[in-house]
Amino acid sequence: xxxxxxxxxxxxxxxxxxxxxxxxxxxxxxxxxxxxxxxxxxxxxxxxxxxxxxxxxxxxxxxxxxxxxxxxxxxxxxxxxxxxxxxxxxxxxxxxxxxxxxxxxxxxxxxxxxxxxxxxxxxxxxxxxxxxxxxxxxxxxxxxxxxxxxxxxxxxxxxxxxxxxxxxxxxxxxxxxxxxxxxxxxxxxxxxxxxxxxxxxxxxxxxxxxxxxxxxxxxxxxxxxxxxxxxxxxxxxxxxxxxxxxxxxxxxxxxxxxx
Numbered sequence: 001x002x003x004x005x006x007x008x009x010x011x012x013x014x015x016x017x018x019x020x021x022x023x024x025x026x027x028x029x030x031x032x033x034x035x036x037x038x039x040x041x042x043x044x045x046x047x048x049x050x051x052x053x054x055x056x057x058x059x060x061x062x063x064x065x066x067x068x069x070x071x072x073x074x075x076x077x078x079x080x081x082x083x084x085x086x087x088x089x090x091x092x093x094x095x096x097x098x099x100x101x102x103x104x105x106x107x108x109x110x111x112x113x114x115x116x117x118x119x120x121x122x123x124x125x126x127x128x129x130x131x132x133x134x135x136x137x138x139x140x141x142x143x144x145x146x147x148x149x150x151x152x153x154x155x156x157x158x159x160x161x162x163x164x165x166x167x168x169x170x171x172x173x174x175x176x177x178x179x180x181x182x183x184x185x186x187x188x189x190x191x192x193x194x195x196x197x198x199x200x201x202x203x204x205x206x207x208x209x210x211x212x213x214x215x216x217x218x219x220x221x222x223x224x225x226x227x228x229x230x231x232x233x234x235x236x237x238x239x240x241x242x243x244x245x246x247x248x249x250x251x252x253x254x255x256x257x258x259x
Contacts, residue, residue: 001059004082005251006074007109008065010135011158013074015044016248017053023245023252025051033069040077055082062255064089064108064247087258095257097147106148109134112250114142117223119253121241122146126218129210130246131203131239133226135159139206144218152206157199157228164191178231199228200235207238 003018009031016026027047045055061078063086065071075086087093091103094111096118113130121128128142133156140151155163157176165173174191182197184190211220224232224239225246233239243249 002053002057003252003255004058004061004078005248005255006061006063006065006078006086007112007247007251008063008067008070008074009109010066013070014248015047016245016251017048017051017058018248018252021252023248025053026245026248031067031070033067035070035073037073037077037080040073041081044077045081058082058084060084060087060255060259062087062089062251064112064251066107066109087255089251089254093258094254096142099147099149107138109247110138110140110151111148112254113225113246114140114148114250115253115257116243116246116250118142118146120243120246120249121221121223124218127214127220129207129220129222131207131222131224131226131229132246133157133224133228133232137199137202137226139210141210141214143214149214154202154206157195160198161191161195164195176228178235196228196231197235200232203232204236204238 005016007014011031013029013031017024061084078084078086089108089112091098091106096111096115100106113132117128117130125144127144130140132138135156137154137156141149143149161174161176164171174188176195178196179189179192182193184193222239223241223243225243229242233242
């Protein structure tokens with residue numbers, strides 16, 4: 001069957017089409033909370049048509065969203081364009097036992113990341129930490145018994161860059177990327193070095209603390225996803241695997257669970 005998986009994040013909306021277990025194609029749109037149903041359908045219908053996909057080819061649709069206004073808009077777009085009812089992921093249908101004090105507070109993206117990490121890397125049974133470099137940088141802990149334990153939420157690296165620009169009069173806005181050298185010799189390279197290597201150090205420090213916290217359950221496995229995952233993973237031994245499509249894979253797993 002063909003499944004349309006949609007992840008609505010604060011920065012991007014990601015669409016992916018699965019044929020069975022295989023991710024056939026994916027697209028990324030900028031998240032604009034004011035988008036209308038018609039605008040979304042124009043964009044999505046053009047994208048799928050370019051890949052030879054017809055609306056009738058889609059057998060099911062699953063959605064995770066952290067932008068409430070767009071949850072309704074995307075669901076309505078799917079109903080109008082694909083004539084399908086969306087499975088909207090939440091704590092009640094993710095298929096993951098949740099230890100959060102209020103399970104409904106956990107972002108759907110964090111849940112589906114946990115589901116995917118458990119599916120891909122949960123054997124032999126071991127605790128897993130998922131690091132997602134998104135608008136926020138999140139760390140989520142899955143126990144060796146397959147429970148979502150909770151985690152940490154930190155400002156994303158782009159938020160930190162914006163804060164420097166907004167709060168320091170003489171500092172420019174910079175694109176965050178791995179610098180060529182550690183010691184910057186211009187203001188821009190100094191900021192890039194501080195932002196990038198500061199995040200590497202943060203990731204290492206938090207992962208070390210998490211490993212000490214949960215190592216009694218077995219050797220901790222760490223998987224990373226999101227924009228800076230590859231760059232950060234290249235600078236540290238704390239990340240065991242980078243999986244760019246982790247969220248989409250998790251959405252497929254949740255769909256299968258609910259089927």
